[in-house]
Amino acid sequence: MTFATLGQRKGSSFASVFGIAGVVAVFVGVLSIANGFRNAMTATGSPRNAVILRSGASSEMMSSLRRESGRIISDAPGIVMGENGPLASAELFVVISLPKISTGTDANVPLRGVGDAAFDVRDDIEIIEGRRFEPGKNEVIVGRAAAAEFAGLQLNDKFQVGPNEWTVVGTFTERGGISESEIWTDAKVLGPAYARDEYFQAAYVRLKDADTFDSFKDALTSDPRLRVKVTRQTDFYSEQSTGIYMMIVTLGALVATLMAIGAIFGALNTMFSAVAARTREIGTLRALGFNGLPVIISILIESILLALVGGSIGGGLAWWAFDGYQAATINWQTFSQVAFAFDVTPSLLIQGICYATLIGVVGGLFPAFRAARMPVTTALREI
Amino acid sequence: MSENGEVLVKVSGADKVYRRGSEDLHILDKLDLNVPKGEFLALMGPSGSGKSTLLNLLGGIDRPTNGSVEIGGDEISMLSDRKLAWWRSRHVGFVFQMYNLLPVLTAARNVDLPLLLTNLSSKQRRKQVELALDAVGLSHRLDHYPRQLSGGEQQRVGIARAIVTDPSILLCDEPTGDLDRHAGDEILDLLDTLNREQGKTIIMVTHDPHASARASRTLYMDEGKLKTEKPE
Numbered sequence: 278m279t280f281a282t283l284g285q286r287k288g289s290s291f292a293s294v295f296g297i298a299g300v301v302a303v304f305v306g307v308l309s310i311a312n313g314f315r316n317a318m319t320a321t322g323s324p325r326n327a328v329i330l331r332s333g334a335s336s337e338m339m340s341s342l343r344r345e346s347g348r349i350i351s352d353a354p355g356i357v358m359g360e361n362g363p364l365a366s367a368e369l370f371v372v373i374s375l376p377k378i379s380t381g382t383d384a385n386v387p388l389r390g391v392g393d394a395a396f397d398v399r400d401d402i403e404i405i406e407g408r409r410f411e412p413g414k415n416e417v418i419v420g421r422a423a424a425a426e427f428a429g430l431q432l433n434d435k436f437q438v439g440p441n442e443w444t445v446v447g448t449f450t451e452r453g454g455i456s457e458s459e460i461w462t463d464a465k466v467l468g469p470a471y472a473r474d475e476y477f478q479a480a481y482v483r484l485k486d487a488d489t490f491d492s493f494k495d496a497l498t499s500d501p502r503l504r505v506k507v508t509r510q511t512d513f514y515s516e517q518s519t520g521i522y523m524m525i526v527t528l529g530a531l532v533a534t535l536m537a538i539g540a541i542f543g544a545l546n547t548m549f550s551a552v553a554a555r556t557r558e559i560g561t562l563r564a565l566g567f568n569g570l571p572v573i574i575s576i577l578i579e580s581i582l583l584a585l586v587g588g589s590i591g592g593g594l595a596w597w598a599f600d601g602y603q604a605a606t607i608n609w610q611t612f613s614q615v616a617f618a619f620d621v622t623p624s625l626l627i628q629g630i631c632y633a634t635l636i637g638v639v640g641g642l643f644p645a646f647r648a649a650r651m652p653v654t655t656a657l658r659e660i
Numbered sequence: 661m662s663e664n665g666e667v668l669v670k671v672s673g674a675d676k677v678y679r680r681g682s683e684d685l686h687i688l689d690k691l692d693l694n695v696p697k698g699e700f701l702a703l704m705g706p707s708g709s710g711k712s713t714l715l716n717l718l719g720g721i722d723r724p725t726n727g728s729v730e731i732g733g734d735e736i737s738m739l740s741d742r743k744l745a746w747w748r749s750r751h752v753g754f755v756f757q758m759y760n761l762l763p764v765l766t767a768a769r770n771v772d773l774p775l776l777l778t779n780l781s782s783k784q785r786r787k788q789v790e791l792a793l794d795a796v797g798l799s800h801r802l803d804h805y806p807r808q809l810s811g812g813e814q815q816r817v818g819i820a821r822a823i824v825t826d827p828s829i830l831l832c833d834e835p836t837g838d839l840d841r842h843a844g845d846e847i848l849d850l851l852d853t854l855n856r857e858q859g860k861t862i863i864m865v866t867h868d869p870h871a872s873a874r875a876s877r878t879l880y881m882d883e884g885k886l887k888t889e890k891p892e
Contacts (some may be wrong), residue, residue: 326766560760563745564748565821566746653721654716
């Protein structure tokens, strides 16, 4: 009966569905931004890798370690030994300014100087075009997202930073990870160019296994020659994304909540008109002996059904419009751009549908109770 | 069924007072009524005299402000809402002036509605529905929707719905009020048959002397009380 009467109120039903679809589309859309950003920041990173920064530094930009510290770190127990020594990469992290392809305006791009062992420490790195840079030369490789976001980063392009000219010799991927927004070169070339021969900012090391981390951390933090902070790489990336992730989620929740309030009024209006149109039917059913519960259930089912249709449409719209959409934003921790793709996941769609259901329940509850509590004699008098 | 074996409906000292603003409207005034089992009673009176209010009290969809309403020995004005709903589903059949059929349901499904509150299987329900629609002469209209039926046929479906649970009393609120004379007569014939052949107790509110003439007794509502003679 509930389903059959829907067609009699096409206008208000459509408005309600449309409103809820809009809320869910925005809800899912905004959270897909947060999801995509966090994915980019945490897609890669291994629990077997550790990141060492100066004690008190919350990001590589704020960290500074002396060369001798690098040697002490390399000698610490638990690091995997490669063919050319321990898998430890002392890295420099600077930010350069390049024009964005989309707007032509300059934006910050991270330029990372890495050690010889960097490719063994981060084994997700894959050259998809060209080759690796040659140590000692002014050559760079560019992350796929950075190449797509910034002008002049295609293979064989050259760009000027400070007194040096750099040549792009390769493009790399990192399974969608944060490094894809970076430019990499040899730390031994980048150091002198930025007058940082004696310093580096972070060390990335490969541990024998994930369980070695605690003993490795203890060894470094208890060494009186060092003042360092040791973090598992996965935790480090997660920390780096927390600020923006929370901001996007909070803003998204705020916008979605405000829109949901509007949608609830839409649903209330639809269901009150549904109840008004069926008041005499409800009165008749109750005169026949039905109590209030079936009435409440029938109205709630209708409201939830409309909400589910709206939620599905909104989720579908969000998926169609946003999933995989490429964007970039500044990460305040590094003051540089992070490229990422909006990510509409099944769990996000389920959250959207749940949100719609909640709107449907709230929107249907008051009309349902009003209908159920209306005196039978009053309801029967309605035309 | 009834306490004394004869009286099915016993209303004692029933008041019904509605409050409108600061004013109290006395619709029923210490009203008494006894209806023997198997009677066909017509209630007449001008609009607003309280006929429908009395019918609502007898059907358990309204309560008296004071006094008692006893049907088949059950003091229904004391029942909780939930128990009263259950009581209605077992003991009363309503016939409304505007039929009050659900437009999205077929005739059979409209008649089936009161049976949803019983423990009958769908097969048993189907059988009951067919019997009820057969009794009102509409066994060929089972799958028709109300909009596909004439007014008289819709009222027959309404009567089938009222009798499908085999209630002890039928309460009819102007059952011919929306019908032409011919269709109205058919409905009155049907009520008459139900009264005579099935022994249904029928209380019918009507404005139409032609309709009240079919009843075995007519009472007139005047200033909240029942009278046996039509007031001047």
